Amino acid sequence: MMPIGPLMIEHRLIERMIEVMKRQLQEWEVEPTTDPSFIETAVDFIRTYADRCHHGKEEDILFRDLSKKPISGNHRRIMEELVDEHRWGRRTTGRLIEANQAYRKGDPEAASTILECVKALVEFYPKHIEKEDRHFFLPIMDYFSKEEKAAMLNEEYEFDRLLIYDLYRDRVMKEEERVSSVHKGETDESKG
Amino acid sequence: MRARVDQLKCETIGICVKECPQVFRFQPGSKKATVIADEIPPALEEKCRKVARMCPNEAIIIQE
Numbered sequence: 001m002m003p004i005g006p007l008m009i010e011h012r013l014i015e016r017m018i019e020v021m022k023r024q025l026q027e028w029e030v031e032p033t034t035d036p037s038f039i040e041t042a043v044d045f046i047r048t049y050a051d052r053c054h055h056g057k058e059e060d061i062l063f064r065d066l067s068k069k070p071i072s073g074n075h076r077r078i079m080e081e082l083v084d085e086h087r088w089g090r091r092t093t094g095r096l097i098e099a100n101q102a103y104r105k106g107d108p109e110a111a112s113t114i115l116e117c118v119k120a121l122v123e124f125y126p127k128h129i130e131k132e133d134r135h136f137f138l139p140i141m142d143y144f145s146k147e148e149k150a151a152m153l154n155e156e157y158e159f160d161r162l163l164i165y166d167l168y169r170d171r172v173m174k175e176e177e178r179v180s181s182v183h184k185g186e187t188d189e190s191k192g
Numbered sequence: 193m194r195a196r197v198d199q200l201k202c203e204t205i206g207i208c209v210k211e212c213p214q215v216f217r218f219q220p221g222s223k224k225a226t227v228i229a230d231e232i233p234p235a236l237e238e239k240c241r242k243v244a245r246m247c248p249n250e251a252i253i254i255q256e
Contacts, residue, residue, distance in 0.1 A: 001203050002248045012206040133207060138248060 003062060003152035004137040006160075010054045011129045017045050018125045025118050034114045039100040046093050046121065053163055055086045061155050062140075069143040078136050085128050092120050193232040194255040195240050197225045201251035208243045208252055215240055216252075225251070 021042050028034055063079055071079075096117035102110035141149065195215060197208070202224040208216040209225055215236055216225050232240050244252035 004248050005203050005205055008205040008207060008248065009203070012210065015210070134246070138246065141248070 001153060002141055003149055003156055004141060006153070006156050007054065007058060007062070008133060008137065010049070011133060014050050014054065014125060015129065017042070017050075018122055021118055022122045025115065025122060028115060028118075032111065032115075034100075034103060034111045036100050036104050039096065039114060039118075042118070043093060043097055043100070046089070048167065050125070051086070051090060051093070052167075053160065055089075056163070057156050057159050059083065059086065061152050061159065065148065065152060066140055066143065071140070071143060075136070075140055078131065082128070082132065082136070085124070089121070089124065089128075092117050092124070096121070193234075193237050193240070194230070195227050195232055195244070196253050196255070197227060198251045198253060199224055199226075201249045203249055203251075205248060207246050207248075211243045211246065212236060212239050216243070 024035070024038060063083065066075075066079060096114060099110040099113035099117060103114060144152070197216070199222075204218070204223045204225070206218065206225065209218055215227055215229050215232060217228050218224070219226050229236075240252075241254060244250075244254050
């Protein structure tokens with residue numbers, strides 16, 4: 001398999017989640033409301049799978065190696081656009097998280113920001129994926145030798161293997177900090 | 193024109209199913225793509241050729 005294979009398989013799953021978000025958005029537009037639990041699920045998918053796992057492999061492996069090659073101006077421009085789009089996605093997801101938290105805390109005004117962010121993401125991802133699938137991934141494979149492609153593919157597999165460890169290590173660290181701060185608070189109280 | 197999917201080369205990437213669902217489908221179970229039309233309708237021939245070029249595994253075989 002070429003190193004773009006796993007990335008294209010991931011595209012298909014991202015498209016399915018975006019379709020779910022699109023349908024949910026259509027319901028919310030008919031009857032203006034939102035669902036914080038659904039937003040949390042969508043945000044987790046976008047942040048963890050679409051961004052950390054998928055965009056992570058693109059930026060840390062494929063684009064990293066591509067940028068070392070004497071690529072055409074057009075391919076360099078598209079690569080820079082794609083990286084900018086990843087950044088835009090992160091900012092929009094960040095806004096969505098903030099709005100969802102505000103909504104959970106009782107701010108009804110946050111609902112319009114939530115809908116706006118979901119709509120923006122639902123419109124963004126299909127175009128972004130199309131640009132990669134149709135106009136970028138295959139042509140850029142010509143810059144790499146068979147051995148280089150195999151090395152990138154192996155690195156992608158390793159990336160995925162480490163990602164699951166990193167994700168759960170981060171969660172454990174977060175819980176350790178939370179428990180420590182609770183315990184510290186209890187100790188301080190008993191001293192006082 | 194006819195098309196088929198090399199089952200050894202197909203890695204479930206799905207660009208064919210996405211781009212031309214009238215001709216390509218995922219199989220239940222293996223999730224590998226397969227062709228659901230005996231003869232490719234003339235209106236879809238060019239699309240199938242394009243999809244074959246898009247498959248990074250070159251798993252789609254076109255028989256003119």
